[in-house]
Amino acid sequence: MIDNNFSSRPTDSLVIALAKGRILKQTLPLFEQIGIVPTEDVAHSRKLMIATTNPKIKLLIVRTTDAPTYVQYGAADLGVSGRDTLIEHGYTGIFEMLDLGIARCKLMTAVLESVAHLPEKRLTVATKYVNSARKHFAEQGVHADIIKLYGSMELAPIVGLADCIVDLVDTGNTLKANGLKPLDTVLEVSTRLIVNRVSLKMKTDLITQLVADLRTVVSSREEA
Template identity: 45%
Template sequence: MTEPLILAVPKGRILDEALPLLARVGIIPEPDFSNESSRALRFKTNTPAIDLIRVRAFDVATFVAHGAAQLGIVGSDVLAEFDYSELYAPVDLGIGHCRISVAEPADLAVKDDPRGWSHVRVATKYPHITRAHFEARGVQAECIKLNGAMELAPVLDLAPRIVDLVSSGRTLKENGLVEVEVIAEVSSRLVVNRAAFKTRATDVVPLVDKFRKAVAA
């Protein structure tokens, strides 16, 4: 019997948008998936051919790139940060829209002009994207890696600026920060392990096509 395909999905906001899309594709998780008190991480679906795993957004790319999962749903921000050669991203799912932006305290932004920067100190969970963005402009970026609570960095003098995901901008505003530069627009993609795309083509290719049709619909 063929092992089920494993589809890695991210916890949090993207998952809320992904579930209706999965339903259109014909993938319905078992009831325990919606049980917030459940500690399970791997779930059956209505089709024996597909299991779901629910992991952190940044870990989806790692699970799929290393073949622990064959497919996944992940933001283009994560793909750009890790740049795994083992990943193929055939479908923009049109969900999880946000942007990666540079932000700083509002009182600094009043007198600050990003065009005049030659060196920046930035707190971010995206050091690769951040350095590449600033290097392209001839700006040296000193990146301090954080995995969360980014908005605290300027308040506590860890770094005067941050690079982070922004959706509504409400969290920035509540912490006295403003966007001064957008680095990239972000949306979620269907990713496939390149080796699995070849070795399990009869299973993977039709599923990719279903996602493509669900997005187009």
């Protein structure tokens, strides 16, 4: 296990963990605007650690759910991850530095189109977002029995495994194709820049500058 012992690591460089998929595609253009460009095509490279045009910065290409963990244990100084993933992770050992405002979607409850409303006191929920789902239903005074699934969430209500699901919704097309409809919003989701707590203390200048540069880019995009 990595123990956050940075004594043998250079303090004049940064490693950033980027989640694969949609987040990666939308993060790279932001980084490009502040001079951080991969030296090879990330989409086609088999490498998981990639150098950039900034000699002080390297990128780790990781699974979405793993990005906070790489940052927590110091394998990466910073990371880019969705708010949904961070809440499930629990923010242990990390700080959230900036909302990048990309890969926006919603974490929602969804039910079969034939269902008018959910049971008021007790229900079964299928989701991989256990913490968010439990908190959402607890705030409504509903006892939720959580079944953790990692994929094909839409099947759960269809086969009678659960009364509803809690999952990410973007266009809603997947729900509709499987005879489901979105119901309530559990969480508004966007992508966040996170930092390892030890790195923030030991590499303050580098990290502060990177965050400031990204904040300028994000602000300009919001104003456009």
